[in-house]
Amino acid sequence: MKKQSEKIYPLVLAGGYGTRLWPLSREKFPKQFQSLVDQESLLQVTLKRLRSVAKHSPTLICNKEHRFLVAEQLQHLAIKTDILLEPTPRNTAPAIAIGALHLLQQDTEAILLVTPADHWIADNKHFTKIVNLAAEYAKQGHIVTFGTKPTRPETGYGYIEVKQLENNTTEHAVYSLLRFIEKPELSKAQVYSAADNYLWNSGIYCLRADTYMTALQHYQPEIFHAAHAAYNNAHHDVDFIRIDEQAFATSPDISIDYAIMEKINATENINAVVIAIEGWSDIGSWGTIWEVSDKDKNNNVTIGDVVLLDSSNSYIRAENRLVATIGIHDCIVVETDDAVLVANKNQIALVKNIIEQLKTSSRHEHSEHRLVRRPWGSYELVDKAERYQVKRIMVNPGQSLSLQMHHHRSEHWIIVKGVAKITCDEKIFLLHENQSTYIPSGTLHRLENPGIIPLELIEVQSGSYLGEDDIIRFQDDYGRANNDIQQPNMELEV
Numbered sequence: 001m002k003k004q005s006e007k008i009y010p011l012v013l014a015g016g017y018g019t020r021l022w023p024l025s026r027e028k029f030p031k032q033f034q035s036l037v038d039q040e041s042l043l044q045v046t047l048k049r050l051r052s053v054a055k056h057s058p059t060l061i062c063n064k065e066h067r068f069l070v071a072e073q074l075q076h077l078a079i080k081t082d083i084l085l086e087p088t089p090r091n092t093a094p095a096i097a098i099g100a101l102h103l104l105q106q107d108t109e110a111i112l113l114v115t116p117a118d119h120w121i122a123d124n125k126h127f128t129k130i131v132n133l134a135a136e137y138a139k140q141g142h143i144v145t146f147g148t149k150p151t152r153p154e155t156g157y158g159y160i161e162v163k164q165l166e167n168n169t170t171e172h173a174v175y176s177l178l179r180f181i182e183k184p185e186l187s188k189a190q191v192y193s194a195a196d197n198y199l200w201n202s203g204i205y206c207l208r209a210d211t212y213m214t215a216l217q218h219y220q221p222e223i224f225h226a227a228h229a230a231y232n233n234a235h236h237d238v239d240f241i242r243i244d245e246q247a248f249a250t251s252p253d254i255s256i257d258y259a260i261m262e263k264i265n266a267t268e269n270i271n272a273v274v275i276a277i278e279g280w281s282d283i284g285s286w287g288t289i290w291e292v293s294d295k296d297k298n299n300n301v302t303i304g305d306v307v308l309l310d311s312s313n314s315y316i317r318a319e320n321r322l323v324a325t326i327g328i329h330d331c332i333v334v335e336t337d338d339a340v341l342v343a344n345k346n347q348i349a350l351v352k353n354i355i356e357q358l359k360t361s362s363r364h365e366h367s368e369h370r371l372v373r374r375p376w377g378s379y380e381l382v383d384k385a386e387r388y389q390v391k392r393i394m395v396n397p398g399q400s401l402s403l404q405m406h407h408h409r410s411e412h413w414i415i416v417k418g419v420a421k422i423t424c425d426e427k428i429f430l431l432h433e434n435q436s437t438y439i440p441s442g443t444l445h446r447l448e449n450p451g452i453i454p455l456e457l458i459e460v461q462s463g464s465y466l467g468e469d470d471i472i473r474f475q476d477d478y479g480r481a482n483n484d485i486q487q488p489n490m491e492l493e494v
Helices: 042-050 064-076 092-104 124-139 186-194 209-219 221-232 286-292 345-360
Strands: 008-013 059-063 083-086 111-116 143-148 159-164 174-181 198-208 235-237 240-242 272-276 301-303 306-309 315-318 323-326 331-335 340-344 371-374 377-385 388-395 403-405 409-417 420-424 427-431 436-439 445-448 455-463 472-475 491-493
Touching: 008 042, 008 092, 042 064, 042 111, 059 064, 059 092, 064 083, 064 240, 064 371, 083 092, 092 111, 092 209, 092 221, 111 124, 111 209, 124 143, 124 198, 124 272, 143 159, 143 209, 174 198, 198 209, 209 221, 286 315, 286 331, 286 345, 301 306, 306 315, 315 323, 323 331, 331 345, 340 345, 377 455, 388 445, 409 420, 420 436, 427 436
Parallel strands: 008 059, 008 111, 059 083, 083 240, 143 272, 301 315, 306 323, 315 331
Antiparallel strands: 111 198, 143 198, 159 174, 159 198, 174 272, 235 240, 331 340, 371 377, 377 388, 388 455, 403 445, 403 472, 409 436, 409 455, 420 427, 420 445
């Protein structure tokens, strides 16, 4: 008979945009892929934590737009696993259903450990112990959720009202679930945080995959049928599993809390059990990052090139340049390549209003940074004006951009580091440092790095339209090609 840990299959939810951590977190590079508390990203920290919990590699569910970010971060940890691409956001209940169906293909008795990719847990040993305890309840057909004792009247978290069970020990506390409470107003949060029978809802769950699907069929048949259709029509794309978009879009947009947990009670065959977790944070705001980070003697957290004078109880982060503060207290200061946030720590939740203003003003700062990551490397916008823009491009060793063409712009490439292999219509040639080439509009072209060090170059674009959508891909190593053509006969020129 298999050990309990061999039945635990981690399911990591890596979707979401982390808008409350703007300006560092953006739609195209959200918080789960960033290093906010540790040297590694929140996703990588989560994956390393799960190594001690289960023998199986985690299965990941992420937004299709973030698939290459996930793949790259998995590669850094030498983890090979299945990456399920959510074609459109539908919240946690449908996403978990897709993961459950996928893991049932591997093990009909699979116990899911569902965890967000962007949470912080201080005590990994304690977490491993309570996960093993949760798996025992899950094996019996219960749905286990994890809560944590409130440390303050927090309006940004949901709460769980619980009833303590008799089998509690000094190492763990187990409760029966009475009800879920959505993010409350301050007066109610003050009552909940002071009481012994309320916990914060962590959003971490442990349950059998078949138990979940049975609960869905009973309580949420629309999700049940949409998930089956979406998964049955899924297809492999390079290293990813693409869930059928049309079928998945028919699912209601709803969380597991609303869809299942609020509907389960003691009269049902499925019971909800709550286990207390210690040292948990959802890293959902700059205030929570300040709380879990190391501080100086004045209770300041500083990241990057920071100089302080008469400042206290603040979080100051400098990504690109020197940031100096004088006489600030209880503040958040975050500097990035194209935006700076300065806020009172007690009003940091209002950053969502800034995001809405940026969207309604048709600005781009809510969506991406100047540095844009691509599966082959990255590019950074250096300068832009009417009819031209300048980019700094970095191509990883052995990687290449797609074979492509632009209708409205020409490009000049100047190599500053490494060796570039250039395709320009029927010619293929190499360029070294301080050499350059010209790519006219309408030319079939490709940029590759055949070397063992990163390739760096400056690209000057000029033309009537410079948008990223002026690109036709004919061949692509990452499954992004949107056309097929007959390849010309090309010979390498040195």
